[in-house]
Amino acid sequence: MIGEIRKKRLLEAMLEAGLDGLVLYGNAWQNDYLRYAADFGILEGEGLAVVTRDGDVTLYLDDELEGERAAVECPEVKTVVADDLIGTVSGVIARLGNSRIAAGPKRHLPYGLAAQRGDLRFEDATALVDRLLMVKSAGELNAVRSAARLADEGYAVFRNAAAVGKKDYELIAEIESFFRNEGVDDNFMIIGVGGPEVRGMAPPLGKILKPGDLVTTELTPCVNGYYVQICRTLVIGEPNEAQRKVFGIYNDALEAGLAVVKPGVTAADIARAENDIFRAHGLGEYVTSEYTRVRGHGLGLFPDTKPHILEDVNTVIEEGMSLIVHPNTYNPEIGYFVHGDSLIVRADGPEILTTTPRELFSVGARRVAA
Amino acid sequence: MRHGLIQWRENELSLADVKARQVRLQQAIAAAGLDGVLIYTNHVRSAGVTWVSGFTPYWSDGLVLVLREGLPIFLTALSKRVGEWVKSVAPTFEVAHSPFPGKLAGERLAKVGAKRLGVVELDRMPGGVVDEILSVLPVELSDATELFTNVRGQADRAELDLVRHTDNIAREAFKAGDVTSKFAGDFTGPVERTVRLAGAEECYVAVAPDLSRDRRFIRTGKDALSRTFAVRLSIAYNGVWVRRIETFSAVSEIAARLSSVGAELDRASPALPADGSVSAFYLPDGAKLIDWHLEAPHGTRPLKVVADAEMPLAAPVPYGILTTAFTLDGETIVASRPIGLGGGSIREAAE
Numbered sequence: 001m002i003g004e005i006r007k008k009r010l011l012e013a014m015l016e017a018g019l020d021g022l023v024l025y026g027n028a029w030q031n032d033y034l035r036y037a038a039d040f041g042i043l044e045g046e047g048l049a050v051v052t053r054d055g056d057v058t059l060y061l062d063d064e065l066e067g068e069r070a071a072v073e074c075p076e077v078k079t080v081v082a083d084d085l086i087g088t089v090s091g092v093i094a095r096l097g098n099s100r101i102a103a104g105p106k107r108h109l110p111y112g113l114a115a116q117r118g119d120l121r122f123e124d125a126t127a128l129v130d131r132l133l134m135v136k137s138a139g140e141l142n143a144v145r146s147a148a149r150l151a152d153e154g155y156a157v158f159r160n161a162a163a164v165g166k167k168d169y170e171l172i173a174e175i176e177s178f179f180r181n182e183g184v185d186d187n188f189m190i191i192g193v194g195g196p197e198v199r200g201m202a203p204p205l206g207k208i209l210k211p212g213d214l215v216t217t218e219l220t221p222c223v224n225g226y227y228v229q230i231c232r233t234l235v236i237g238e239p240n241e242a243q244r245k246v247f248g249i250y251n252d253a254l255e256a257g258l259a260v261v262k263p264g265v266t267a268a269d270i271a272r273a274e275n276d277i278f279r280a281h282g283l284g285e286y287v288t289s290e291y292t293r294v295r296g297h298g299l300g301l302f303p304d305t306k307p308h309i310l311e312d313v314n315t316v317i318e319e320g321m322s323l324i325v326h327p328n329t330y331n332p333e334i335g336y337f338v339h340g341d342s343l344i345v346r347a348d349g350p351e352i353l354t355t356t357p358r359e360l361f362s363v364g365a366r367r368v369a370a
Numbered sequence: 371m372r373h374g375l376i377q378w379r380e381n382e383l384s385l386a387d388v389k390a391r392q393v394r395l396q397q398a399i400a401a402a403g404l405d406g407v408l409i410y411t412n413h414v415r416s417a418g419v420t421w422v423s424g425f426t427p428y429w430s431d432g433l434v435l436v437l438r439e440g441l442p443i444f445l446t447a448l449s450k451r452v453g454e455w456v457k458s459v460a461p462t463f464e465v466a467h468s469p470f471p472g473k474l475a476g477e478r479l480a481k482v483g484a485k486r487l488g489v490v491e492l493d494r495m496p497g498g499v500v501d502e503i504l505s506v507l508p509v510e511l512s513d514a515t516e517l518f519t520n521v522r523g524q525a526d527r528a529e530l531d532l533v534r535h536t537d538n539i540a541r542e543a544f545k546a547g548d549v550t551s552k553f554a555g556d557f558t559g560p561v562e563r564t565v566r567l568a569g570a571e572e573c574y575v576a577v578a579p580d581l582s583r584d585r586r587f588i589r590t591g592k593d594a595l596s597r598t599f600a601v602r603l604s605i606a607y608n609g610v611w612v613r614r615i616e617t618f619s620a621v622s623e624i625a626a627r628l629s630s631v632g633a634e635l636d637r638a639s640p641a642l643p644a645d646g647s648v649s650a651f652y653l654p655d656g657a658k659l660i661d662w663h664l665e666a667p668h669g670t671r672p673l674k675v676v677a678d679a680e681m682p683l684a685a686p687v688p689y690g691i692l693t694t695a696f697t698l699d700g701e702t703i704v705a706s707r708p709i710g711l712g713g714g715s716i717r718e719a720a721e
Contacts, residue, residue, distance in 0.1 A: 001424070026414070027415070029414060043574060044414065044604075044673075045671065046414070046494065064663070064675050065576075068586045069576070069588050071586070072588045073588055085494075087494040106498060107496055108496045110476055110494050110495065110496065110497060111495045112492065112493025114497045148515075170566075170571060172373060173374070173567045174563070176374075176562065176573075177559050177560070179589055180555065180558065181559040182591075183555075183591050183592065188371050189371075190428070199454070200451040200455075200627065202452070206373065206375055206569075305632060
């Protein structure tokens with residue numbers, strides 16, 4: 001159903017832009033464009049979807065096992081498995097002749113595809129598709145809400161699994177197992193374990209949880225293709241004074257950012273509201289790119305989609321967008337700290353999706369891994 | 371993205387192991403008259419860079435530039451903070467950062483006066499990267515896939531040992547599954563958890579819930595399991611990928627037969643040559659072959675079908691994953707096992 005609505009919106013956008021065809025690339029990392037058109041969650045290899053203005057969608061995959069899976073999981077889409085993906089799709093495009101064809105995402109579009117198109121060239125479909133990805137339909141927003149429930153439940157699993165002596169990757173094993181059982185296709189997740197020496201989150205390094213550690217994570221479960229994120233920090237043992245104080249700053253920054261969200265403001269306005277809290281506490285240095293990447297971002301068919309919430313991004317926030325606001329950054333006293341909630345932009349402001357309490361969680365220092 | 375442990379483990383894949391691979395590639399680069407080879411990586415197309423450096427991206431993407439001499443250079447748009455993580459898990463290359471990694475590659479090539487650059491899977495290279503390189507340096511680009519495949523096709527001991535270890539993780543993990551489970555997820559959840567607790571960097575699970583009707587594998591937790599079903603584990607551990615498929619049944623008589631077939635496959639498979647020769651395939655007495663295919667690392671792909679009933683193997687592979695489907699005593703059985711791991715000609719050639 002969502003797939004049908006997306007296809008309708010895509011065809012309307014093509015018509016409005018006067019396009020005859022679209023070629024959309026995807027892999028398991030950057031799958032949003034492909035999934036928008038073909039509704040397939042690709043896992044291995046690469047794929048291209050070719051959409052024509054009469055509504056025909058064909059999914060080209062280079063992996064036989066994925067082709068087999070697509071035939072069962074999305075039978076409504078015509079699937080072609082082609083070892084020579086570029087040659088096959090180039091042949092299809094050539095048969096469309098001298099028509100207006102756009103392709104995207106521009107950065108990832110395989111070189112061979114453009115090279116074989118030669119002088120005819122592709123128009124850039126990036127802006128057209130990005131807009132569809134950012135401003136979602138009612139059905140898509142409902143899928144986002146479903147994912148939010150699992151983000152909260154996932155964080156509860158994470159909190160309950162944290163224990164002294166447990167390794168970071170063992171903690172992630174519990175989450176992944178839980179998510180798979182719940183039908184979560186994918187989960188973007190990084191983690192930090194330790195104190196002031198921790199400058200950011202990373203994949204698990206085999207660190208062992210010990211009393212006093214901050215354990216930071218962002219969980220980003222994907223349900224039916226849609227990602228929602230939650231960021232929280234917990235302490236192993238009772239939080240100390242500094243940890244409590246710093247939590248207060250990050251919580252104020254999160255709330256300040258959320259308070260600004262409404263249609264018509266810019267991404268920069270949200271970032272500025274968050275960062276002003278840090279600046280007011282003399283922590284302005286720590287909201288720069290040396291210590292943090294973004295102050296939030298869009299969510300949808302990609303876990304880190306546009307708009308990026310930064311003071312130099314002037315994208316206008318619109319009703320129907322889904323975002324996370326997260327003032328995550330390094331703090332010199334206690335280390336890297338994360339705190340963030342996902343939301344949907346509604347006419348009257350943000351609909352906060354994640355319901356996990358905004359608190360500095362602690363895990364008893366006597367809770368020891370089995 | 372990846373979801374598990376990524377760590378430098380010198381005892382499993384040493385700096386010397388990786389250096390030997392880099393030297394082999396550099397010798398091939400010089401012999402081909404190239405100034406360097408560029409290999410793209412993301413977590414889907416990770417195999418080329420993983421082989422030449424031991425590094426697999428957790429998310430995002432990057433390039434490795436291998437020049438005729440010196441350390442390879444990992445070029446990435448990831449931040450310097452993430453770069454610290456990259457260095458900690460792969461001390462085998464220089465890490466260089468730029469919002470435009472292709473441009474940076476062009477600058478590095480210009481520095482050594484490069485004129486000819488080989489690109490592994492040139493057709494698949496993101497177009498933006500190629501544009502960035504050419505904006506800096508009008509270097510002659512050629513496809514280096516064949517060159518890389520030939521170098522990569524030689525197995526080394528570290529890789530084969532990792533394949534064995536990864537297959538052991540899969541074999542042990544299957545023991546956590548309860549064959550009387552009603553739904554696929556009930557069986558696969560504990561299996562996946564076991565794989566991850568063993569330190570795997572990734573685990574994909576797929577199920578054919580009713581083998582009597584359909585041998586195709588899907589990602590499902592909710593489908594009911596039938597009298598015989600099969601589960602496919604695709605596991606990455608320290609950069610090596612293994613698939614293992616087992617067929618299960620809750621009917622004890624069938625389960626006993628399946629267990630015996632599985633044990634025989636485990637005994638026979640590792641020594642089979644990964645050369646795509648049908649005559650070498652092990653099948654239990656009385657079994658009738660339905661279908662088979664051979665997968666292997668290829669280019670930037672961790673595993674790709676490289677031979678089947680219609681397609682002969684085109685180039686040597688370091689190891690293979692053989693999948694067979696056959697009938698035995700009226701039951702359809704699907705199985706995958708690593709082959710080409712020991713005692714065979716490829717191993718001897720490598721050593």
